[in-house]
Amino acid sequence: MYTATANILLPTTITGSLPRPGWYTENLGRRNFREAMVDRTYREQYLDAASAYIRDQELAGLDIVTDGDCRFDADVGGHNWFSYAPIRMDGFSGARAYRKEGGRAGFVPPRGHILHDILEARLMPDLVGPVGRGTLQFTAVWKAAQRLTPRPVKFGTITPELIAMAVRDFHYKDLRKAIMAVSDALNEELRELVDAGCQVVQMEEPQIHMLAAKGAAGQALDNDFLVEVFNNTVRGLRGKAEIWCHTCWGNPGAQRIFNPQPSYAPAIEPLNRLDVDVITFECCSMGGSDLEAIGRGIKDKKIAIGVVDHHTLQVETPAEVAALIRRALERIPKERLVLSSDCGMGREGMSRRHAFHKMVSIVQGTNMVRRELGLPEAACLAADERFSLL
Numbered sequence: 001m002y003t004a005t006a007n008i009l010l011p012t013t014i015t016g017s018l019p020r021p022g023w024y025t026e027n028l029g030r031r032n033f034r035e036a037m038v039d040r041t042y043r044e045q046y047l048d049a050a051s052a053y054i055r056d057q058e059l060a061g062l063d064i065v066t067d068g069d070c071r072f073d074a075d076v077g078g079h080n081w082f083s084y085a086p087i088r089m090d091g092f093s094g095a096r097a098y099r100k101e102g103g104r105a106g107f108v109p110p111r112g113h114i115l116h117d118i119l120e121a122r123l124m125p126d127l128v129g130p131v132g133r134g135t136l137q138f139t140a141v142w143k144a145a146q147r148l149t150p151r152p153v154k155f156g157t158i159t160p161e162l163i164a165m166a167v168r169d170f171h172y173k174d175l176r177k178a179i180m181a182v183s184d185a186l187n188e189e190l191r192e193l194v195d196a197g198c199q200v201v202q203m204e205e206p207q208i209h210m211l212a213a214k215g216a217a218g219q220a221l222d223n224d225f226l227v228e229v230f231n232n233t234v235r236g237l238r239g240k241a242e243i244w245c246h247t248c249w250g251n252p253g254a255q256r257i258f259n260p261q262p263s264y265a266p267a268i269e270p271l272n273r274l275d276v277d278v279i280t281f282e283c284c285s286m287g288g289s290d291l292e293a294i295g296r297g298i299k300d301k302k303i304a305i306g307v308v309d310h311h312t313l314q315v316e317t318p319a320e321v322a323a324l325i326r327r328a329l330e331r332i333p334k335e336r337l338v339l340s341s342d343c344g345m346g347r348e349g350m351s352r353r354h355a356f357h358k359m360v361s362i363v364q365g366t367n368m369v370r371r372e373l374g375l376p377e378a379a380c381l382a383a384d385e386r387f388s389l390l
Contacts (some may be wrong), residue, residue, distance in 0.1 A: 002277060003199040003242045004064045004152035005302060009334055009375050010325070011063040012362050013304070015246055015280065016156045016202070017078065017344030018056070018068035019352045024049040027073040030087055032135035037144075046070060047144065054149045056352075060359035061367075061380035064152050064200060067145035069344065077118035077253040078347050081204075083125075086163050089185060090132030091171065092125040118253050127169045131181040133189045139196045146198070154200040155193060156246065160186055160229055161207050161221070175220055183233045190234065194241040201237060202244040202280075206230050208270050209247050213262035223270040231275040238275060244304070245274050248282040248342055254311050254349030256285075264290045268297030280304040282342040285311055288327050295331025303332050306342030307365065308358040313350055315357045321365025334373065339366050356382070 005011045026042040037043045053068030072080040086092040097120075109115040138155065146153045160182035164175060172178040190201055208226050234243050247264070250257035264271075264281060271279055281294055283305040294303060305328050307321045321339075328337055339362055345355040360382045367377040381387075 001239050001242065002302075004154070005242065005278070005338060008063055009373075010337060010339060010366050010370055012339045012366050012378065013062055013064035013154060014057070014066060014341045014359060014362070015248075015306075015310075015344045016066045016069050016154070016204070017072070017081075017346055018053050018066075019345055019350055019355050020074055020347050021049055021052060021352060024074070027075075028071060028084075029073065032088060033071060033137040033140050034135075037140075047148075050145050051148050054145065054151075054153075056356050057359060058149065058151065059380075059382045060356065061363035061378040061382070062151075062359060063378065064154050065149060066154050066156065067141070069156070069347070070145070071141050072347065074347055076121035076348070078251070078344075078349070079118070079122050081158060082162065082166055083123065085136060085158055085186075086125050086127075086167060088136050089134040089163075089182070091127055091129040091134075091181075092131075092167065093128045094125045095123045096126060096168065097123055114253060114255055115257070118255075124167050127164070127167045127171050127178060129171050131178070131185050133185045136189050138189050138193045139198075142193060142198050143196065152199040154202050154244070155198050156202040156204050157186065157190070159203050159206045160233055161226060162205060165207075176225065179229055180232065183229050186233050187235050187237075191236055194237050198241055200242045200244060201234070202246050203230065203233060203276075204246045205248070206245060206274070208274075209249075209262075209264055209267035212267035212270070213258070223267070227270050227273045231273075234275055238277065242278065243276045244278040244280065245271070245276045246280045246343075247271070248280075248306070249285075251310060251343040251346060251349075254346050256311060261286055263293070265293040265297075268293055272298055272301070276301060278302040278304050278338060280306070280338075280340055282306050283328075284316065284324060284342050285309040288324055291328055291331050295328075302336045302338055303328075304338035304340045305332075307339050307362055308341050310341055310343040310345055310349065313354050315354060316361050316365075318361050318364035318368055321361050322368040325365060325369045329369070334375075 050070045057065040164178040
């Protein structure tokens with residue numbers, strides 16, 4: 001069921017994360033969210049940061065906003081996106097440094113590579129007992145942001161396989177069983193979230209396209225199983241909220257992990273089997289090379305394409321954004337096209353200024369195409385010449 005994008009042609013949004021303000025120095029650490037919000041300093045900084053994130057998106061004119069992933073800590077390479085959930089879920093314990101001989105990550109860059117630096121700073125707990133939802137508190141996190149704006153706040157969370165693949169399993173001792181246990185726990189948490197009124201839930205980075213690109217994962221996984229996992233995780237959510245699936249080709253410290261980047265084409269068929277309303281695709285960084293395959297293969301869902309690149313500091317011009325949208329419209333009906341960023345802008349990737357103007361370009365470029373199609377334009381206060389100081 002379409003909620004946030006209902007009755008909007010060419011709606012705009014971003015993936016999730018935004019760069020932290022310099023004054024946002026408090027971290028959640030290993031506390032749960034409600035506990036941390038009792039801390040006067042943390043509460044003030046957190047709510048001020050969430051307000052700033054949302055206001056920047058409103059000034060840009062985005063239709064659907066996020067909380068900028070405000071709950072995640074300032075850490076090396078944005079790793080808290082991985083660790084937030086297992087640190088708080090039942091069944092996980094400890095904090096273990098990544099070791100290439102014991103990890104599942106596969107490629108380990110040599111010393112001197114930025115990704116090696118990021119891996120050195122990675123700490124994950126071990127899986128030592130039955131998985132439960134613990135103190136994720138997604139509903140409280142979403143409410144803290146949604147009460148700051150009348151626009152829909154999209155809530156994003158990591159997928160089960162990325163949690164299970166990143167830890168040592170001393171309990172289930174079977175990767176598939178561990179993944180399904182995490183999936184069941186996340187589903188319970190997400191059911192509470194949508195029952196509280198969240199209009200958009202975004203599952204971030206199922207490994208379907210990664211598995212298709214690599215051919216063999218070496219993890220006893222296949223895409224039929226990953227589709228089953230995804231659909232189990234969002235079980236019972238559609239009809240209550242709009243469910244999104246975000247895909248991209250990785251974003252550790254705003255770095256590419258593939259060069260050249262693979263094609264989505266081998267993954268289109270399994271992605272089309274996901275129980276979702278919207279699927280997002282990294283598009284800008286790839287020059288729109290997969291638009292034909294995406295448009296041909298995804299027929300009964302809305303398609304969100306990235307029209308700004310999260311890897312670069314160069315801000316795309318509205319004309320560049322509009323050109324990519326026009327190319328997409330040759331293959332995707334306007335009723336099913338959504339405009340976004342390729343991935344999150346990150347907490348350690350770019351400045352707030354760069355991220356803000358990329359969002360402004362998303363809206364200005366989309367407005368150019370809306371104008372050509374005779375569609376209503378979004379107000380973009382950031383680009384209103386009446387308020388220029390020059």
